[in-house]
Amino acid sequence: MESANVSVLVNGSSTEEFKPKTGLRQEDPLAPFLFLVVAEGLAGIVRQVIKANLIFGLKFGRKEIEICILQFADDTLFLCEDSFNNVATLKAILRDFELASGYK
Numbered sequence: 001m002e003s004a005n006v007s008v009l010v011n012g013s014s015t016e017e018f019k020p021k022t023g024l025r026q027e028d029p030l031a032p033f034l035f036l037v038v039a040e041g042l043a044g045i046v047r048q049v050i051k052a053n054l055i056f057g058l059k060f061g062r063k064e065i066e067i068c069i070l071q072f073a074d075d076t077l078f079l080c081e082d083s084f085n086n087v088a089t090l091k092a093i094l095r096d097f098e099l100a101s102g103y104k
Contacts, residue, residue, distance in 0.1 A: 035074060038101050042076065043069055045093055055089045056081045 005017040046069045049055045057068030058079045070077045080086040098104055 038103065039071055039074075039076070041101070042093075042097050043071060045097065046078075049089060049093060055086050055093075056083070 005019055007014040007017045009015075046055070050057060050066070050068055055068060057066045058081065059066050067079050070079065078090055080090065
């Protein structure tokens with residue numbers, strides 16, 4: 001099976017296209033960093049969905065700080081109000097993230 005051509009954005013400019021030859025091994029020193037880059041993408045999607053008022057997180061403390069996602073290492077925890085709308089939105093976010101990143 002042939003792989004697609006890819007390019008990388010460096011300071012906003014794309015590099016020449018190339019064909020990836022192999023994936024990263026689990027022991028590869030770049031693997032944790034690359035995972036965190038992808039995981040930050042998930043957090044960014046959640047922030048945008050919160051700004052669009054499509055999902056509502058839980059509010060904590062006197063200042064009622066809204067939290068919807070907590071991430072540490074390779075763990076992700078979603079904290080949302082209990083509503084069918086939030087469940088449907090989270091499901092759509094996770095499905096889109098799966099399709100874009102390959103992570104399940």
